[in-house]
Amino acid sequence: MSVTAAPGFTAAGTAAGIKESGARDLALVAVADGRPAPAAGVFTRNHMTAAPVLTTKAHLAASGGQAAAVILNSGNANAATGEKGCADAEAMCDLVAAELGVDRHHVLVCSTGLIGIPLPMAVVEAGIAPLVAARSEHGGEAAAAAIMTTDTASKEVVVEAEGFVVGGMAKGAAMLSPNMATMLAVLTTDAAATPAQLQAALTAGVADSFNALDVDGCTSTNDTVLLLSSGRAGEVDQVQLERAVAAACADLAAQMAGDAEGATKVVRLTVTGAHSDDEAQAGARYVARSQLVKCSWYGQDPYWGRIASDLGSCGIAFDQALVSVSYGGIEVCRGGVEVDHDREAVAAHMAQRHLEIAVDLGLGAGRGTILTNDLTHAYIDENMGTS
Known part of the structure; x- marks a missing residue:
């Protein structure tokens, strides 16, 4: 179940038509009850920053670290697309927010794929309503498949901790270099935590995993790792939370290394x-x-x-x-x-x-x-x- 292994989350993945191959290319991870939950993020340090990264950072700041959903697409990075790219990233959030009945700032957005090409917004817009409608606690596998680009396999993880769970999904096979390594990852947990606690756990977890992964020395414009908490398991020890998040990040980073483009070692x-x-x-x-x-x-x-x-x-x-x-x-x-x-x-x-x-x-x-x-x-x- 990966990203939906932690109680309180749903997910979905579908083929909207961004990819000419017809493969899945639009994914959603959402809080099951629709209410905004504590969230945190770590992002690329590339100054050539993609529109979805700018949008997600702005939304987390505006909401005080609260999110109800993450909309992700593959096949197009929406990077180096100027003001239109930022407007498109905001539009993706608006459409999901309207379907879920939440504020636009409570929706985060991620994109991955080719750089410098405008998003085909007609197919994205048409795909969001059925994607949101398809979300379920069993949708993690489809969501993980929908964020793949040159990956040969989806990347998922579940860490069973003492009294709580951390689940996650990621993609990445090239442009893997800190800070972070083109990668997207969404992690979820049922441990109750504040945005500050999630940020501390995520920052520590990324340090020795995604930031210690270097495939080709190229840092992506779109790197994003997000962590959301449903809180259903109640409060947990911060050290235990950080260990579980770190274990999930390390597992996903190892999967990326094993699936790097053309790698035999x-x-x-x-x-x-x-x-x-x-x-x-x-x-x-x-x-x-x-x-x-x-x-x-x-x-x-x-x-x-x-x-x-x-x-x-x-x-x-x-x-x-x-x-x-x-x-x-x-x-x-x-x-x-x-x-x-x-x-x-x-x-x-x-x-x-x-x-x-x-x-x-x-x-x-x-x-x-x-x-x-x-x-x-x-x-x-x-x-x-x-x-």
């Missing part, structure tokens, strides 16, 4: 021994964006020299006489030079889909981890054009 790259956590994270992110390193992963080549070279040039503190590199827990480099190791074991690890690579800089206690992928021919094929 999911790589967890950890840098330790840096002067600070910030330097460790910066180093890990730099390596994760290295085309040479990513190509070596695709070729199943444990070419640790490329990793060491990138860390030595990325601007963080580095001493080549202290660095060590391991693949799958097998140390291949120590003190900046190769050491004897089980080559067959390393080769077996590199042949797996999930790779664990660790670098110790030997300088301090700083630690950082990035979830990323290899670079393949299929990624290039997918991104050569817009058609």
Whole structure:
């Protein structure tokens, strides 16, 4: 049930006609009783900000962090569309608000797809009434499918906590880079919480999940993660809420990494021994964006020299006489030079889909981890054009 697993929420997904393929492209997540509920959001830091992001941020501010529904579309990002794009995003909220009988500021909006193309508002407008009418507690799967673009599978999660539930759905297969990684996510919970408590839980949950995911170094114009609370489970411990939200975010981020465009490897790259956590994270992110390193992963080549070279040039503190590199827990480099190791074991690890690579800089206690992928021919094929 994913996004409707938490009691108090309904969802729906339909094909409005935005996508030429006829696939589902319009989704709704709504509070079951129609009353505005506490909500929070985290958004892209790209200054080329899409109209739905601007609209949703404005609505959360105007409502004091209250929302009754989220309307989402795929197939068109409604980004780089100027004043008309903002008017279209507002119109989507107006139409949903009219169907639900709520204030327009209590409806949030998300879009994903191609940039710079106006929304086909005629089909969007025609699709909203039947979408709202179709909402049900069993509509989570259809909603998750309706927000997919180049995703090969829908991404859903349910976290059963002590006395409450966090459910969610997300999409994302490329333009995955902090801050957040093109991604949309809607999370719901029945834990009673204020907008401030939800914001704290969401901000913390995003930090080590979506913001630690870097597939191609490209930050989307539309990245949005929303969290809504029905409150049906009553008040819960804030720490427990934050843990459950973080677990849901981490699960969805891992699903994104596993479904990245053209990827054959999911790589967890950890840098330790840096002067600070910030330097460790910066180093890990730099390596994760290295085309040479990513190509070596695709070729199943444990070419640790490329990793060491990138860390030595990325601007963080580095001493080549202290660095060590391991693949799958097998140390291949120590003190900046190769050491004897089980080559067959390393080769077996590199042949797996999930790779664990660790670098110790030997300088301090700083630690950082990035979830990323290899670079393949299929990624290039997918991104050569817009058609």
